[in-house]
Amino acid sequence: MHNDLIKINYRHELVGVRTFRDKFIAEIVHSGLNDHKILTSDDRGILENKVRSHVAKLIERWDKIVAKKNLDRSKVEIQKEAENLTRQAISELDEIKNILMHTLKVNDTVDWDQLIDKTPFPVPSPEKELPLKITSIKMPVKPLNLDYPPKPDQMNFQPKITFFDGIFKSKKEAKIIFAKNKFENAFTEWKRTCKQIDDENKNRRSKFAAEVSKYNTEIEGLKAKNATDVKDWEKKKSKFISDQIEVNHKVETLKDFYMKLNPSSVVEYCDLVLNNSHYPDSFPKSYEIDFNPETKIIVVEYSLPSIEQLPTLNEVKVISNELKEYHISDANLSRMFDATMYNITLRTIHELFEADVANAILAVSFNGWVDSINKATGKRENNCILSIQVNKAEFLEVDLAHVDPKVCFKNLKGVASSKLSSLTPIQPILQISRTDRRFTSHYDVADSVDSSTNLAAMDWEDFEHLIRELFAKEFSSNGGE
Numbered sequence: 001m002h003n004d005l006i007k008i009n010y011r012h013e014l015v016g017v018r019t020f021r022d023k024f025i026a027e028i029v030h031s032g033l034n035d036h037k038i039l040t041s042d043d044r045g046i047l048e049n050k051v052r053s054h055v056a057k058l059i060e061r062w063d064k065i066v067a068k069k070n071l072d073r074s075k076v077e078i079q080k081e082a083e084n085l086t087r088q089a090i091s092e093l094d095e096i097k098n099i100l101m102h103t104l105k106v107n108d109t110v111d112w113d114q115l116i117d118k119t120p121f122p123v124p125s126p127e128k129e130l131p132l133k134i135t136s137i138k139m140p141v142k143p144l145n146l147d148y149p150p151k152p153d154q155m156n157f158q159p160k161i162t163f164f165d166g167i168f169k170s171k172k173e174a175k176i177i178f179a180k181n182k183f184e185n186a187f188t189e190w191k192r193t194c195k196q197i198d199d200e201n202k203n204r205r206s207k208f209a210a211e212v213s214k215y216n217t218e219i220e221g222l223k224a225k226n227a228t229d230v231k232d233w234e235k236k237k238s239k240f241i242s243d244q245i246e247v248n249h250k251v252e253t254l255k256d257f258y259m260k261l262n263p264s265s266v267v268e269y270c271d272l273v274l275n276n277s278h279y280p281d282s283f284p285k286s287y288e289i290d291f292n293p294e295t296k297i298i299v300v301e302y303s304l305p306s307i308e309q310l311p312t313l314n315e316v317k318v319i320s321n322e323l324k325e326y327h328i329s330d331a332n333l334s335r336m337f338d339a340t341m342y343n344i345t346l347r348t349i350h351e352l353f354e355a356d357v358a359n360a361i362l363a364v365s366f367n368g369w370v371d372s373i374n375k376a377t378g379k380r381e382n383n384c385i386l387s388i389q390v391n392k393a394e395f396l397e398v399d400l401a402h403v404d405p406k407v408c409f410k411n412l413k414g415v416a417s418s419k420l421s422s423l424t425p426i427q428p429i430l431q432i433s434r435t436d437r438r439f440t441s442h443y444d445v446a447d448s449v450d451s452s453t454n455l456a457a458m459d460w461e462d463f464e465h466l467i468r469e470l471f472a473k474e475f476s477s478n479g480g481e
Contacts, residue, residue: 023042261360282309284303284305296362342386349366446469
């Protein structure tokens with residue numbers, strides 16, 4: 001049933017700001033939960049590990065929903081369900097409220113051991129099945145030989161001669177002839193019966209021999225097939241272990257390359273960090289990450305939840321033996337949405353900085369996008385509603401446990417409208433773009449310029465690179481890009 005509800009589409013594409021690289025993408029949709037998730041990785045094996053983990057979570061969520069629908073509807077149980085739903089609703093609202101606080105209680109650094117696949121080969125060896133299969137075949141039972149009946153004894157056929165038989169000789173001879181004939185008939189019948197028994201015993205022995213031959217043939221066939229199955233199993237196990245070792249080696253390589261500040265590995269590491277971040281099930285966890293190794297800036301294009309994806313249920317009561325839901329007001333929903341957007345922004349930046357044990361990141365540029373229906377036009381739009389770029393050193397000075405998220409965001413020079421729930425689009429501070437001229441390859445010109453150089457006669461491209469070089473030196477002295 002779960003397989004019918006879960007659809008996984010794989011694809012790969014070339015990405016990268018400065019150099020193109022392969023990115024493997026898995027799009028997972030659970031039709032029952034209306035859940036849509038996009039997972040990415042630079043390595044197919046690591047992506048499979050992510051997919052397996054997410055699918056397990058989807059199955060667990062769906063099982064809970066199915067179990068809930070199967071509850072019997074007695075009065076006591078309805079009241080109990082109302083109380084449970086109320087507790088769950090309050091818990092979900094509290095979870096939204098504590099989105100930022102949650103991350104302060106956990107270490108966001110990637111646990112590399114969790115990425116190591118230690119799953120044993122799940123298929124048991126067919127060799128263990130052979131004895132059971134052999135015992136399932138009925139072994140022929142050797143038949144017992146039929147015994148001959150007792151041989152007729154002539155003494156038992158002697159005529160009874162009376163006194164009168166002795167007087168009348170003809171009667172005596174008649175009895176003697178009758179007894180003799182009776183004995184001979186009995187003896188003939190006995191011989192016939194013995195032959196029938198011999199034929200039956202021979203037939204039983206022949207049938208038993210055929211059954212034994214058939215049994216032995218079946219056993220040998222089972223053994224031969226089992227031997228083939230064992231060889232196939234050993235090949236599959238060997239490939240499973242080989243693939244597992246290869247993927248685990250790639251994990252170790254990713255770890256090593258990240259610590260060496262390899263750009264694509266930095267991106268993959270940040271992807272792991274954000275993928276490990278726990279959010280409510282209804283929230284999207286889709287994002288795109290890119291990294292500029294020269295400026296050490298991570299750019300995150302993050303899909304934020306729409307206001308429709310926030311929980312609004314506040315209480316469930318039993319009215320006339322029916323469940324009645326009570327939701328928070330629209331005003332409270334708007335305030336919760338705004339706070340949640342700022343909390344997710346600060347949380348994401350915190351997670352990336354805290355997890356950056358290799359110190360690969362100097363700054364994070366975060367753009368928050370919301371895919372929602374524009375109530376004015378009725379059309380679905382994907383707008384950037386907030387954007388911020390913050391240096392690591394400056395951000396680490398902030399005590400997130402005691403800040404007002406909106407005030408903190410504004411203080412860090414974040415850009416957003418005064419009311420995020422209006423979904424007013426803003427221009428991102430820095431955006432992932434394969435054609436962004438700020439990330440183009442460059443070369444130095446200043447060292448070749450002296451007092452005799454005529455700037456007006458310079459090649460236009462050399463002149464532009466000279467200006468870029470001068471701006472870079474000036475702004476980098478103040479911590480700029």
